[in-house]
C-alpha cells in the first residue's frame with residue numbers, strides 16, 4: 001500500500017554554474033538563469049510505502065508524516081533562496097532534480113524512524129515540469 005501527502009512551498013533560485021559566464025548560463029538554463037533570481041510555487045508529493053497497521057488502519061500516521069515534512073523540508077525551503085539559504089542544497093545546482101534528491105535525503109531517516117518506508121518524492125516546479133525520485 002502506498003500513501004501520499006501533498007505539501008506546498010515557494011522559493012527562489014537561480015540555475016547557474018559559477019565556472020560559466022552569464023551568456024553560457026543563459027544559453028543552457030534559459031530564464032531560470034536570471035542573475036536577479038526568480039521564484040516558483042513548488043508542489044511536493046511524498047509517498048510512503050508499507051502495510052496497513054492492524055491497530056491504526058494506517059500505513060503511516062499522516063499527521064506525523066506532515067510534521068516530518070514540515071520540520072525537515074518546508075521550514076528550510078519556504079520563502080527561502082535555495083541557492084543561498086538552504087543548508088542541504090549548498091554546493092549543488094538548484095535544479096528540480098537536485099532539489100528532489102535533497103528532499104529525499106532529508107526525509108528518508110525520519111520517515112523510517114516513524115515506521116514507514118519512503119517510496120517517492122515527486123516535485124512539481126511548474127504546471128508543465130515535474131520530477132519523481134525513487135531513491136536512485
Ligand code: NI
Pocket residue numbers: 013031032038039040
Ligand atoms: Ni526556475
